[in-house]
């Protein structure tokens with residue numbers, strides 16, 4: 001019978017060590033993730049540099065676009081009420097749609113849940129846009145579970 005080569009043993013050892021490391025680094029995906037604890041950090045690392053309403057908000061923050069094609073009050077743009085500011089939970093000031101309408105992540109995750117999923121998973125108009133890396137499998141599962149469980153705070 002052939003002896004196990006030391007190289008094979010080494011590789012098996014590496015695979016086991018890597019497996020242990022990987023499982024240690026990926027906490028279980030919560031079944032009912034919360035926006036504040038689980039989802040917001042993901043949006044902050046991938047999305048809010050464009051979809052943010054604060055001083056560090058990005059290109060989709062109309063308040064930061066005094067001139068150019070994105071300028072003006074939100075209500076002047078028929079698409080604006082759909083824009084989600086992913087660094088906040090509530091869709092404050094949006095009922096009725098006012099001059100300061102900020103659709104929050106809650107709105108994006110519930111009413112527009114299928115669009116959020118489509119942008120995160122699909123290849124048509126993917127988010128974040130290329131060349132930014134897409135969410136990894138763990139992050140996708142967290143957001144999927146958040147939407148499926150009602151996009152709670």
Ligand code: HEC
Nearest residue numbers: 043046047050051082083084108115116119125127128129
């Ligand atoms: C580099 C800037 C940028 C980043 C980063 C980015 N987006 Fe977007 N996003 C845009 C732009 C510009 C649009 C409007 C054009 C369009 O619909 O494709 C948009 C549109 C969207 C829309 C449809 C309109 C809306 O706001 O509801 C969704 C949903 C969306 N993005 C989700 C995300 C999510 C989730 C992330 C992070 C995982 C993300 N985006 C990251 C620039 C960005």
